[in-house]
Structure formats: structure tokens, C-alpha cells
Amino acid sequence: MAPSAPASDSNSNNGKNSSVSNVTVTKQKPEDQHAELLPSFQPGFTDRLGIGAFKLVNKVIPWYKLPGFLGAFNLAFLRIELRQFNLHDGYASGAAQGSAASEPLTDERFLGARNSDGKFNSLQMPLMGCAGMRLGRNFPRQFTPRPSDEDLMNPNPRTISNLFMARKEGGFVPATTLNLLAAAWIQFQIHDWFNHEESAAQTLDVPLPAGGDPWVQEHMRLHRTQPDAVLDPSDVACPGYRNLNTAWWDGSQIYGSSEAVTQTLRSKLPDGKLALDERGCAAFLPRDPDGNPLTGFNSNWWIGMELLHTLFALEHNAICDKLRGAYPSWTGDQIFDKARLVNCALMAKIHTVEWTPAILAHPALQVAMSANWWGIVGEKLTKLVGRVSKTSEIISGIPGSGAEQDGAPYSLTEEFVSVYRMHSLMPDNIAFFDATSGAHKSTIPLPDLTFAHARDPLVGAEPAVSFGDALYSFGINYPGAITNNNYPNFLRGLTTPDGQTRDLGTVDILRDRERGVPRYCEFRRLLRLDVPRTFDELVGGHNPALAAALSEAYGGDIALVDALVGSHSEPVIPGFGFSETAFRVFILMASRRLKSDRFIATAWNADTYTPEGFRWVQDSGMKDVLGRHFPELAPTLARSKNVFAPWDMLAGSKTYGGVETNAPAKK
Incomplete structure (x- = not known):
């Protein structure tokens, strides 16, 4: 089968927009508004009418208090407004x-x-x-300048990490939904x-902060982000x-971000498959001589990456088998190309209709994210x-x-990048259970499951933990x-294979400042969100201790609060796993990844795929992917509504007493 000729893609907007976005908008004082926010395009009359109507509604009722279907339409029209003003x-x-x-x-x-280089989309x-x-940028570049050295360190980012990132002893806060x-998955x-x-x-x-600091070295020295060459005076x-x-x-984490890398990851046979290390009944990612996994992106490696990279390499190869059966005369390149298209689209679909409704468990989002893929029909x-x-x-959906x-x-x-700083998701320990009986096997500190040790429990003639066991365990942990004070402390003193030791709390604060990401109040103002005028307003009026700590740390100047700290401190919409501030960027960019892509938004047909x-x-989801490669998980998955929400525990896991992600390690 010859590749289909692509339909043209456009850099204009003709008023066709979809279903995801909005947050409470309150009227700003004139001095708080930015007249410089000029639209990138002019939406059609119907879209302008919808935007205006929901703005009036939201003065009385925020989108998340509307009935689910109406709230989804509210989000759709706010997303059009975000596309107008927040793409640069x-x-x-x-x-x-x-x-x-x-x-x-x-x-x-x-x-x-x-x-693989990303060209010619x-x-x-x-x-x-x-x-x-x-x-x-989501904001005009005049609002995202390079900071002075003084501004970069004001207030001290390590102090902010110590005060608002560090997980207290025994203070793990689980996300129980x-x-x-x-x-x-999100990493x-x-x-x-x-x-x-x-x-x-x-x-x-x-x-280092005055008065002593437990940092293990004399200085905390981090590499700067490398700026691009100056191509224009504004740079x-x-x-x-x-x-x-x-x-x-495009699945570059498993295929690589260059054609040269992709070729090294493919099977030596003309079968279109990715190379895997077959060991008995299991398949593992191959390793280089230094023990690094051979995959498209292998930095920041831990057992979670080992599981998902392996799973979707297996999925790619299963698609290859399907295509080989249908097109026996095809070359390895033809099979590889189509299998990659299918695998990438499946990951995009899973993220859209399964992961997102799990972390944003609100009725409007259940409607909106399904509509992103399938449309309201x-x-x-x-x-x-x-x-x-x-x-x-x-x-009819974006595809x-x-x-x-x-x-x-x-x-x-x-x-x-800023709103996806989610290191708080990581627990201190992982409890492992048998996938068929539910019996507890071991509880291992997460630092012992990183980098070269990521697959330690999975290897050996009789591994302590099988891939199925590990995936079941991830399903119930x-x-x-x-939120604040929930960074695991091993990430606040993490030594990586390149020899650097980092406090990722400090790194997260510094990277935002260094790259010109506006601080919290300005961030919200540029998104046309209401802006808190006091620290008490920022935290929703229900946490005076946090408001006082923020005020002291930021010298009483609310304008200095970092975007990440403010997002962790604000009240959360019911059902949401992260802040309303981060959500507004999410609703804009989540659909943009689909809408901009020729292979999803335009060439979405059986000729291409x-x-x-x-x-x-169209017929597969994450349950199908897991059950296809690890059938022992199928009975448990059948009783679980969303793969990214806690799975139904087997009897042995309940007998053990449930999941103890923050318990001391047990062997």
C-alpha cells in the first residue's frame, strides 16, 4: 500500500474549536489588565458569542459548578479565547x-x-x-524576560524548597483517587x-540559607539552561x-528524536519491530555496555519508566505482527512506519480519554475529554x-x-513545562504484590529502584517481582x-549518573525563574484569572498558618510568589489532582498537541493508518494494552473502571492491610 497523500494543513483559524477549557473569571481593575495581549486570530461570530455568553455566566457561576455537559461547553469556549491570546x-x-x-x-x-527528527509534520x-x-510561550515575550541575578535568587530558592517542598518525616500525602x-504515565x-x-x-x-542547611556539599551548583543563539535583538x-x-x-521517548537513533533501536530483522532482549517468557529493554536502557529517552530512569517503555515496545511489536499478517509483502520500513503511527495515536488517545479524566475527576472533564477524541456525538x-x-x-472530535x-x-x-512539575507524585516506597493472589512480596524504597537499579526486582531466573506483579502493584499503590511539602526527600538530594547532586525542589523553582516564567500573580493575570491581593486570599482563606509562612518567606510581597508554590497553595477544584492555574495552561496545550498534528488532526483515516x-x-485502551501483554492482569482490570485510578485489590492485598507506600521497607 502506498502512503496516502496528505491533506493540507493551515496556520489560520476559521472558528472551528473543540471542547476543553475555562475557569472562574472575575473583573480586574484597569491597572491589572494587559492591553498588550493582542489576539493571534479572530474567531468566528458563533465562537465570539459563546465566549461572551459564558463570561457573563461565570461572573455568577464558575464553570465547575455548572452541570457537566454545560460545563464542558463552557470549557470549549474558554479554550478558544486561550488560543486567541495565549499562544506565542x-x-x-x-x-x-x-x-x-x-x-x-x-x-x-x-x-x-x-x-523521527519531527520534520515534515x-x-x-x-x-x-x-x-x-x-x-x-503562552505569554508575549515582553512578559517573560531574563531575570537579573538578584531576581533569580530572590527569595533564596533553597529556602523555598526547604519550607514548601520538603516532605516531613512520616508526612507523605497520598493522592487517593x-x-x-x-x-x-505522565513522566x-x-x-x-x-x-x-x-x-x-x-x-x-x-x-545556602543563613543559619545552617543540611545540604551535603559546600555549594549547590547547577548547570544553567543553555540559551539558543541570538537570532534577533529581542533574544x-x-x-x-x-x-x-x-x-x-510521536512516541519519541521509545523511538528517539532522530532518525539515526531510531535505526539503532530497531530489530536487525526486516520485521519492523523494536529490539527487545527476550529472556524466557519475559522481554526486557536491551542495555548498552554501561547498563543504560536502549530506548528513545533514558534519563531520569526508574522502575516506572522500565515498565511503560517495555509495555509500549511490546505493543509496537504486536502491531507489527498484525500488519505482517495483513500485508505479508511489505518491507520492514513499511511495517515499522504504520506500527509507529498506530502506537503513537493509541498513546495520545489513552492520555486524552483515560489519564486526564482520572487526574481531573470532574463531570465536565469527563464529558470534555471524551469529546476531544470522539466529539459530543x-x-x-x-x-x-x-x-x-x-x-x-x-x-466529531479533534482527530x-x-x-x-x-x-x-x-x-x-x-x-x-512549568505546570508539569509534578515531583510530588513520587512516593517514598513501593509495595509489591503478586498479580494473581494479591499476596505481599516486598516493600522497596524508591531510591533503590532508580537508574541502574530500576529493573533489579524484575531480573533473574526467578525474579522476585514479575512485570505483571509490578504493574498490578502500580495499579493499587x-x-x-x-501539594505543598510533598516532595520525597530523596529527590531533594538526588545524585544522578552524570555526577551532579540536585535538590529538585530548588531546581524546579530556579528553572522557572531562569527561563522567564512569570511568577504566580502575573501568571494568573496573563491568563485572565482573578489575582489574589493577599496571602490569605491566595490560600483560600482557610489556612492562616500557610498564609503566614508564605508571607514571611516572600518578604510580605505577594507578587514574588513563584508560580509553582502558588499553584501548590491555592484551593483545588473538587475532583482535581492539580491547581486551577495549571489547568488553564493544560486545557490549551492538551488539545493543541492533537489539533496541530497532521497525522491526527488531518490524515486521520484508514488510508494513512x-x-x-x-x-x-479506535478499539483499544490501556486495559487492552495491559491485558494483551500480561493476561494475568485481565480479571483485576475487568473490575476496575479507570486504569489510572486505584484498581480493585485482590484478596491477598486486602489481607496484608492495603497499600503502604510510605511504610518502612519490608522484606
């Missing part, structure tokens, strides 16, 4: 995205297949979203989306930072008759609605809640 290029000139003349497509294979802007391009698989996806380059020559020296005041990964939802009708509307993403860039070339953004591959995506 990381370059001063759109010419940086290349053109068909400057970057010609010399291999027609990539008309119907993903290029858009045939008009072939460099858009590819590895090495800058991250964009989620499981540990949900925590692993697995983040490793597909973005990765900053660090400077080998320039460092940040963080002064001096607001540097651009390159994304070393592709920005597309729903899954059953879409599967039965196809798209009811050719172009409307609200009626197949046509790619749009909404006035700004596609990229992920620095603010998107809780992650940490995304093959009839077999298209059905594979």
Missing part, C-alpha cells in the same frame, strides 16, 4: 520554521510516516515542532514532549531555549458512521477535524498529592 512563537520571525523550498522533502516515505513549515526548535501508574509522556539543553560551561551557584532580553525532543505526540456513533461533521471538533495552528507555529511552551491499524487505535 519562541522566535521573532516565523521564517525559523522553514519552508518547502528551504527544507525540501526528498524522501516521499515521510508523506505518510513520521520522521507540516509540509508548509517543515521544521515546526522538530527536535532542536525553540519552546514557545489515583494510582502509581498515573504518576509513571513517560513528558519524556516524549520536551527536554531542555543544559550548559556545560555556565553554572548557577545557589547560596537578548528574552532568550529562546531549544527543545531537544520533538514536540509532537460520542464513541458509539462515531464508530458506527464515522465523522458526523467533517470539520467541527466539538461535534480528523483538520490541523490548525491558531496564528502561532506549533511548539510546546515554557509555561507548559497511591502516588503523592500535588491501514484499516487494521485504524481499528486498533
Whole structure:
């Protein structure tokens, strides 16, 4: 089968928008408004009418207090407004995205297949979203300047980490509506989306707080983020930072962000498969001579990454077997290309309709995220008759609605990176159980399951823990809640294989400041959210001790509160796993990853994916992926509604006394 010719993609917006976004908007005083926020495009009359109508409604009733279906429509129209005002290029000139003349497509294979470098997703802007391009912004660049050295350290980021990040002894706060698989999943996806380059020559020296600090070294020295070359005078005041990964939802964490890397990960046989190390009944990721896993992105490695990278390598290979049966004369490249398309689309679907409704367990989000994929007509009708509307993403979902860039070339953004700082999700220990009986096997401190030790419990002739056991255990263990004072302390003194020792709480604060991410109040103001005027307002008026601690740490100046700290401190919408502030960036960028992508928004059909591959995506979910490769999990999964919410415990796990993610290690 020859690759299908792509439909054209557009950098305009013609008023076709979908179903995800909004938050309470209160009227700001004139001095709080930014007249400089100019729209990237002008939505159609119907969209403007919807935006205006819901703004009036939200003055009385916030979206999350509306009935679920109405709340989902509210979110859809706020997302259109966010697309108008909160998508900005990381370059001063759109010419940086290349053109068909400057970057010609010399291999027609990539008309119907993903290029691992990320090139040619858009045939008009072939460099858009590819590895090495800058991250964009959700705010105009004049509001995201490089800070002075004084501002960078004000207040001391290590002090902020000690006060508001450090998990107190025995103070693990579990997120009881989620499981540990949900925590692993988001890191697995983040490793597909973005990765900053660090400077080998320039460092940040963080002064230790006065009065003593338990830091293990004399200084806390961190590599700076490497800025891109100055291509325009505006880059001096607001540097651009390159994304070393592709920005597309293209599975680069397992396939790599370059064609050269992808070739090294493939099987030596012409079968289109990824190479795996087969050991008896199990398959493992191969290792290099230093013991590093051979996969697309292997930094920040722990057992959660081992499980998911292996799972989706197995899924890729299963898709290859399906395609080989249907097209026995195809080359290995043809099978690989289609299997990759299918596997990537399946991951995007799982994230959209399963992971997101688990972490944002609100009725409006249940409707909205399903509609993102299937439209308001729903899954059953879409599967039965196809798209009811050719172009409307609200009626028939984003896949197949046509790619749009909404006035700004596609990229992920620095603010998107900021709101996905979720180290609090990590527990201190992981309790492992038998997948068939539920019996407790061991409880292992998480530091003993990182980097070179990530797969220690899984290997050996008779492993202590099988892949099925580990996945069941992740299904019933809780992650940490995304809130203040819930960073595991091993991450606040983490020595990585490159020899650096980091406090990730300090790193998270510094990276936002260094890259010009606005502080909390400005962040909210630029999103047209209400802005707290006092520390008591920030915490919702119900936590005077936290308000007092924040005021003291930030010298009484609420404008200095960091975006991350403010987001951890604000009241959370019922059912939400993270803040309303982070959510507003999420609702904009979550759909943009789908809507900008030619292979999802435009070439969404059986010609591109093959009839077999298209059905594979449409008919599969995370339960199917897990059960396909680890059938011992199927009975438990059948009793569990959402794979990323706590699974139904087997009898042996209940007898043990449930999950003890913060208990002392037991052997």
C-alpha cells in the first residue's frame, strides 16, 4: 500500500474549536489588565458569542459548578479565547520554521510516516515542532524576560524548597483517587514532549540559607539552561531555549528524536519491530555496555519508566505482527512506519480519554475529554458512521477535524513545562504484590529502584517481582498529592549518573525563574484569572498558618510568589489532582498537541493508518494494552473502571492491610 497523500494543513483559524477549557473569571481593575495581549486570530461570530455568553455566566457561576455537559461547553469556549491570546512563537520571525523550498522533502516515505527528527509534520513549515526548535510561550515575550541575578535568587530558592517542598518525616500525602501508574504515565509522556539543553560551561551557584542547611556539599551548583543563539535583538532580553525532543505526540521517548537513533533501536530483522532482549517468557529493554536502557529517552530512569517503555515496545511489536499478517509483502520500513503511527495515536488517545479524566475527576472533564477524541456525538456513533461533521471538533472530535495552528507555529511552551512539575507524585516506597493472589512480596524504597537499579526486582531466573506483579502493584499503590511539602526527600538530594547532586525542589523553582516564567500573580493575570491581593486570599482563606509562612518567606510581597508554590497553595477544584492555574495552561496545550498534528488532526483515516491499524487505535485502551501483554492482569482490570485510578485489590492485598507506600521497607 502506498502512503496516502496528505491533506493540507493551515496556520489560520476559521472558528472551528473543540471542547476543553475555562475557569472562574472575575473583573480586574484597569491597572491589572494587559492591553498588550493582542489576539493571534479572530474567531468566528458563533465562537465570539459563546465566549461572551459564558463570561457573563461565570461572573455568577464558575464553570465547575455548572452541570457537566454545560460545563464542558463552557470549557470549549474558554479554550478558544486561550488560543486567541495565549499562544506565542519562541522566535521573532516565523521564517525559523522553514519552508518547502528551504527544507525540501526528498524522501516521499515521510508523506505518510513520521520522521523521527519531527520534520515534515507540516509540509508548509517543515521544521515546526522538530527536535532542536525553540519552546514557545503562552505569554508575549515582553512578559517573560531574563531575570537579573538578584531576581533569580530572590527569595533564596533553597529556602523555598526547604519550607514548601520538603516532605516531613512520616508526612507523605497520598493522592487517593489515583494510582502509581498515573504518576509513571505522565513522566513517560513528558519524556516524549520536551527536554531542555543544559550548559556545560555556565553554572548557577545557589547560596545556602543563613543559619545552617543540611545540604551535603559546600555549594549547590547547577548547570544553567543553555540559551539558543541570538537570532534577533529581542533574544537578548528574552532568550529562546531549544527543545531537544520533538514536540509532537510521536512516541519519541521509545523511538528517539532522530532518525539515526531510531535505526539503532530497531530489530536487525526486516520485521519492523523494536529490539527487545527476550529472556524466557519475559522481554526486557536491551542495555548498552554501561547498563543504560536502549530506548528513545533514558534519563531520569526508574522502575516506572522500565515498565511503560517495555509495555509500549511490546505493543509496537504486536502491531507489527498484525500488519505482517495483513500485508505479508511489505518491507520492514513499511511495517515499522504504520506500527509507529498506530502506537503513537493509541498513546495520545489513552492520555486524552483515560489519564486526564482520572487526574481531573470532574463531570465536565469527563464529558470534555471524551469529546476531544470522539466529539459530543460520542464513541458509539462515531464508530458506527464515522465523522458526523467533517470539520467541527466539538461535534466529531479533534482527530480528523483538520490541523490548525491558531496564528502561532506549533511548539510546546515554557509555561507548559512549568505546570508539569509534578515531583510530588513520587512516593517514598513501593509495595509489591503478586498479580494473581494479591499476596505481599516486598516493600522497596524508591531510591533503590532508580537508574541502574530500576529493573533489579524484575531480573533473574526467578525474579522476585514479575512485570505483571509490578504493574498490578502500580495499579493499587497511591502516588503523592500535588501539594505543598510533598516532595520525597530523596529527590531533594538526588545524585544522578552524570555526577551532579540536585535538590529538585530548588531546581524546579530556579528553572522557572531562569527561563522567564512569570511568577504566580502575573501568571494568573496573563491568563485572565482573578489575582489574589493577599496571602490569605491566595490560600483560600482557610489556612492562616500557610498564609503566614508564605508571607514571611516572600518578604510580605505577594507578587514574588513563584508560580509553582502558588499553584501548590491555592484551593483545588473538587475532583482535581492539580491547581486551577495549571489547568488553564493544560486545557490549551492538551488539545493543541492533537489539533496541530497532521497525522491526527488531518490524515486521520484508514488510508494513512491501514484499516487494521485504524481499528486498533479506535478499539483499544490501556486495559487492552495491559491485558494483551500480561493476561494475568485481565480479571483485576475487568473490575476496575479507570486504569489510572486505584484498581480493585485482590484478596491477598486486602489481607496484608492495603497499600503502604510510605511504610518502612519490608522484606
